[in-house]
Amino acid sequence: MTIARHAARLLAHGALAFLTLACALELAVRHVDLPEPVRLANDARLVLAEDGGVLGGHLSPDAKWRFGTDLGTIDSAYLDMLIAYEDRNFRSHRGVDVAAALRAAGQAIRHGRIVSGASTLTMQLVRLYDPRPRGLQAKALEALRAVKLERYLSKDEILRAYLTAAPFGGNIEGVRAASLIYLGKEPAELSLAEAALLVALPQAPETRRPDRAPETAQAARDRVLANLAARGVIDGREAKRAAKRQVAIRGTALPRHAFHMGHRQKAHRSSGAIETLLDARLQRKAEEIAARALGGRDPGVNISIMVVRNEDGAVIGYVGSGAPGSHARDGYVDLVRAVRSPGSALKPFIYAMAFEQLIVHPDTIVADRPIDLAGYRPDNADGVFSGDISMRQALILSKNTVPVMLLDAVGIPAFLSRFRTVGKPLAMGASDAEAGLAVALGGIGVSPEQLTWFYSAFANEGELKELRFAPQDRRRSLGNLFSPAAANAVADILADVPPPAGRARLAALDGTRRVAFKTGTSYGFRDAWAVGFDKLHTVGVWIGRPDGAPHLGAYGVSAAAPVMMQIFDALPVPKKGAAAGRHPLGALASPRALPERLRRFGSTPGYVTSEPLEILYPREGAQIAAQRSEGETFSLPLKVAGGRPPYRWTVLGEELAPEPTGEQWAAISGRGQIDIAVTDADGKVDKTTFWFE
Numbered sequence: 001m002t003i004a005r006h007a008a009r010l011l012a013h014g015a016l017a018f019l020t021l022a023c024a025l026e027l028a029v030r031h032v033d034l035p036e037p038v039r040l041a042n043d044a045r046l047v048l049a050e051d052g053g054v055l056g057g058h059l060s061p062d063a064k065w066r067f068g069t070d071l072g073t074i075d076s077a078y079l080d081m082l083i084a085y086e087d088r089n090f091r092s093h094r095g096v097d098v099a100a101a102l103r104a105a106g107q108a109i110r111h112g113r114i115v116s117g118a119s120t121l122t123m124q125l126v127r128l129y130d131p132r133p134r135g136l137q138a139k140a141l142e143a144l145r146a147v148k149l150e151r152y153l154s155k156d157e158i159l160r161a162y163l164t165a166a167p168f169g170g171n172i173e174g175v176r177a178a179s180l181i182y183l184g185k186e187p188a189e190l191s192l193a194e195a196a197l198l199v200a201l202p203q204a205p206e207t208r209r210p211d212r213a214p215e216t217a218q219a220a221r222d223r224v225l226a227n228l229a230a231r232g233v234i235d236g237r238e239a240k241r242a243a244k245r246q247v248a249i250r251g252t253a254l255p256r257h258a259f260h261m262g263h264r265q266k267a268h269r270s271s272g273a274i275e276t277l278l279d280a281r282l283q284r285k286a287e288e289i290a291a292r293a294l295g296g297r298d299p300g301v302n303i304s305i306m307v308v309r310n311e312d313g314a315v316i317g318y319v320g321s322g323a324p325g326s327h328a329r330d331g332y333v334d335l336v337r338a339v340r341s342p343g344s345a346l347k348p349f350i351y352a353m354a355f356e357q358l359i360v361h362p363d364t365i366v367a368d369r370p371i372d373l374a375g376y377r378p379d380n381a382d383g384v385f386s387g388d389i390s391m392r393q394a395l396i397l398s399k400n401t402v403p404v405m406l407l408d409a410v411g412i413p414a415f416l417s418r419f420r421t422v423g424k425p426l427a428m429g430a431s432d433a434e435a436g437l438a439v440a441l442g443g444i445g446v447s448p449e450q451l452t453w454f455y456s457a458f459a460n461e462g463e464l465k466e467l468r469f470a471p472q473d474r475r476r477s478l479g480n481l482f483s484p485a486a487a488n489a490v491a492d493i494l495a496d497v498p499p500p501a502g503r504a505r506l507a508a509l510d511g512t513r514r515v516a517f518k519t520g521t522s523y524g525f526r527d528a529w530a531v532g533f534d535k536l537h538t539v540g541v542w543i544g545r546p547d548g549a550p551h552l553g554a555y556g557v558s559a560a561a562p563v564m565m566q567i568f569d570a571l572p573v574p575k576k577g578a579a580a581g582r583h584p585l586g587a588l589a590s591p592r593a594l595p596e597r598l599r600r601f602g603s604t605p606g607y608v609t610s611e612p613l614e615i616l617y618p619r620e621g622a623q624i625a626a627q628r629s630e631g632e633t634f635s636l637p638l639k640v641a642g643g644r645p646p647y648r649w650t651v652l653g654e655e656l657a658p659e660p661t662g663e664q665w666a667a668i669s670g671r672g673q674i675d676i677a678v679t680d681a682d683g684k685v686d687k688t689t690f691w692f693e
Contacts, residue, residue: 043068043164044177046254046273047262049280050316050471054180056262057254058274059171065181065254066173069163071156074175074187077234078195079159084233085199085224087121091155095122095146121162122146128165166202169209170252182210184250192234193242197221210249218247258283260320260334265470275470277314282307285570290322293543293563299328300545301554304335305567306452308538312475313456313465316537317567330546339427339445340542343556344381345520345529347403348490349454349482350440351395352462353415354406356486361598362392362493367681369644371401371602376437378404381521385662387645387681391601395493398519400441405602407440415439422464422478424450442522451531452540454481458494458516459533462487491516491533500561513573517564519556526550530560535574539567613643613684615676622690634692638664643680650677668692 044060044067060066071079083090089097097120119127123146130145132138149158168178175198179187183194190198200220201208210217222243229239258278265274290303307317320334354360368386370377378400386397394402407415416439419426427445436443449467457464461484466476481487494516517532528543528551541560544551551559616639618624624636639662640647646658651666652674668674670692677687 050277053280055257065177067176075190095150125162167205169205193245196224259324261318279316286317294322302329310459314468340527341442341522343442343520343522350403352482352486366601403440448542455531456538457481458491521556524550528554528556528559530564618690620688625693633667633669
């Protein structure tokens with residue numbers, strides 16, 4: 001009886017001691033503070049293409065690659081392997097695995113060293129939230145915090161938090177970041193070998209970094225495979241096959257595709273993935289083309305490219321810089337949004353307004369000749385005046401005099417207000433009333449984004465659709481920039497612009513695609529442009545120096561147009577290839593079929609040059625000596641200025657073929673006095689006499 005009473009007393013004391021300990025632990029758990037995961041509050045940001053594929057990313061505020069994790073998007077085999085290897089009783093314990101702790105303690109006593117750990121995933125998460133120096137006190141605090149954390153979070157929430165914060169080497173945190181960066185795939189697509197690698201890395205993330213120590217990483221992976229196979233968690237034969245695979249690492253950071261688009265859209269969303277409408281394949285190709293286009297160019301030159309899907313205004317290609325990381329090229333500047341001089345690239349819009357208002361028709365005849373409008377005397381880029389040509393020819397040849405006359409007829413304020421009505425005014429250094437006719441030739445500012453967008457209206461029969469950059473951007477029409485008839489007329493003309501040198505017309509190559517385009521070169525070679533469209537897409541290309549300095553010799557047709565055509569090569573061909581249908585204004589057999597007022601334009605005195613007709617070479621009384629044999633002819637250059645082309649030359653009484661350029665060659669076979677005369681389109685005559693020796 002005494003023994004029984006003693007045993008009962010011991011049991012009571014033991015129970016009391018246990019209860020006291022339990023109460024003490026409960027009080028400790030209740031009063032212990034949970035760590036604040038401030039460091040993990042903000043994730044890195046993925047930049048996603050329209051199909052959800054990863055184009056690139058932006059680091060978190062603490063410079064980490066870390067992305068929120070959804071258990072439903074992670075390979076279930078990986079989750080099973082992780083729990084089995086790291087915390088086999090995860091689903092049943094309450095933050096601390098007592099059995100594992102006792103087992104680890106016994107092994108340590110038996111072997112005199114730590115053989116296995118007893119930290120649960122919950123305890124590891126606590127340590128990730130609040131790293132502390134290792135020791136018994138820190139371990140006890142981890143245990144208390146783990147127990148408390150389990151009371152606030154579900155098992156799935158704890159697992160999700162761990163998978164978001166677990167270290168994988170360098171600045172890579174979380175299984176999704178590790179999978180995307182190291183393996184180039186989402187964690188839902190892991191092979192057995194890849195899953196084992198990702199289980200092994202967090203135990204020693206720096207010493208096992210697969211980019212720096214692939215052999216160490218592979219050995220750790222193989223130990224995971226062997227351990228789980230021995231315990232029956234995975235199939236032994238599959239584990240052996242997985243162990244034979246080499247560790248292949250894609251990189252240590254996410255790619256930098258769509259760099260400027262990512263930054264642009266990042267400003268509109270404070271958290272989460274940055275969704276875009278970019279076509280992943282096209283974006284990569286466009287960046288490759290842009291980088292290649294900079295090869296061999298001045299180190300200060302850069303490029304921008306934008307591609308718009310005409311149907312809904314979606315921006316599916318966006319290259320803000322051909323060298324995003326280059327300081328010499330100001331690569332961090334988003335040049336798609338930089339305001340520049342468009343050169344000749346605004347001319348089609350002037351023609352469209354003139355067509356719309358029936359000031360002229362594509363078949364209206366105009367005299368391409370020197371003009372003087374209140375002291376403004378524009379010259380053609382090549383210095384050549386062609387005489388009587390149609391409006392169609394004037395736009396195809398990119399004449400300067402004709403759009404200046406048209407802008408004068410349309411009215412500068414009316415032209416500028418057309419863009420203001422759609423909410424995208426052109427950049428003026430002065431008011432509309434102070435703007436001059438130089439607007440027609442690039443004397444105004446416009447960004448590649450604006451210009452590409454405006455050109456898309458030609459592909460949509462004049463309708464301007466709001467640009468869309470993200471899936472949540474709603475489709476919206478801003479109405480017509482021009483009438484369908486005027487827009488289609490311009491589109492039809494631009495489809496006949498000759499392709500850049502060394503490039504066959506695309507329609508001739510595939511029989512379906514018909515690209516309409518216009519180039520532009522600003523004053524002093526500061527900007528080279530090419531903007532084109534077919535039924536499906538509009539492509540804009542700009543090349544120049546971000547600092548505005550000249551890029552000598554870079555014409556739109558030779559620098560930007562070939563790049564634009566390469567982008568079109570990467571785009572699908574329209575089923576019914578055409579830039580637009582034949583323009584509803586009509587294709588005429590003769591300008592005489594037009595109403596009288598539309599047959600000819602620009603005959604008012606204000607358009608006539610004040611320069612008199614004058615032979616520049618040979619001069620009156622000149623003596624010209626030439627090395628030649630008896631009877632051999634000599635090609636003599638003839639030059640004239642002023643008047644109105646075309647010009648008809650008469651040499652020694654013989655009339656030469658009419659010449660619109662002001663330059664002609666005459667074959668001289670005799671010697672002595674030579675009389676020449678020139679007559680312009682208005683019948684004005686100039687004569688000169690010189691001697692040929």
